[in-house]
Amino acid sequence: MSDVILRFDAVEKHFDATPAVHGVTLDIRRGEFFALLGPSGCGKTTLLRLIAGFEQPDTGRVILDGVDMARVPANERPVNTVFQHYALFPHLTVTENVAFGLRYQSKIQNSESRIEEMLQLVRMEGLGDRKPDQLSGGQKQRVALARALILHPKVLLLDEPLAALDVKLRKEMQMELKTLQRRVGITFVFVTHDQEEALTLADRVAVMNLGKVEQVGTTEEVFERPKTKFVAEFMGAVNFFDGFVVRPEKMRLRVTAVEGAVEAKVEGKVYQGGTTRWLARTMDGRLLTVIEQNDGVPDAVSRLKSGDRVWVKWEKRHEVPLQ
Ligand SMILES: Nc1ncnc2c1ncn2[C@@H]1O[C@H](COP(=O)(O)OP(=O)(O)OP(=O)(O)O)[C@@H](O)[C@H]1O
Ligand SMILES: [Mg+2]
16 A cells, blocks of 8 residues: 555646646645645645545646546545535534435445444534534534544545634644544645644645645644745744844844854844744844743843844754755
8 A cells, every 4th residue: 555645746727827736746645634834825725626626637637545536526536625614504413414424425324323423533422413503613613524524535625624713712623633633544634824733733734835835844844944935934934144044933132242143233022921022133234033932030131122232143053044
């Protein structure tokens, strides 16, 4: 059995003149939690729709578990999709919603116990008789997940499924989703424009820009070792120098001159609870962002204010060269 469950081979998809997906070659591995990350309009949803069969590539191939999908209609592909908006049937109960997909499969035997099992898996046990309008946003998304997972897809496609939830619930659901993916062992392809969400959830991530994949790697590789300016910027590494970039949390502030530190002037600070984000302008006019952990008692650094002299220091090994 190949390690690769899903392969994009030089896939091209245009809408009129717009290249929505442009020369994408990409392997997604069996059982991994994979994130497609990028700004609005970069082609994430189009890529998912090509997998699901709602769109056809102009050229190139989508290969799912060794089978070229070119001639396989959407309803025969072994994938299911969870959308941003819940897409539940409002007139059906939770149980009926979860059971819905099973109607099209021959394996309806033991469906009651399978539904119960699924509801437990998504922590919705005991709520099977409710209608969607009696559920919270998070609960609706759990039902949508159960409805997709009960069909045992080879790949589960998730298009910003948590985007409509408030921040706190979203963080909770991220943890649940990660645990759930590990338990069921199904390959998840998760679309998001939120880099933090991609880092929290995914094993590997593809960062997309203008229909192209700019970089593929583990979350740590993409965060710590961005290859291009676009990826670096998108991952929040904002201190650009000629040929390299330094992440703001790798820089430190000093109130006195130390060897190798760059002299600057404080231009502003934003207290963020666990961290403080500082802006400092170097003597040659470069604006640097430094993130300091608020892990001690207030000190000379935390008392700095706009206009104060400061020295910014970082280690050579934190300079990441860009292509
Ligand atoms: N059916 C369509 N007809 C014409 N253009 C389309 C169509 N679907 C997508 N596009 C265009 O293709 C590009 C990629 O769109 P896509 O929906 O894949 O982006 P996305 O990364 O999912 O963005 P978002 O984060 O906003 O959901 C955009 O420029 C979009 O306007
Ligand atoms: Mg989209």
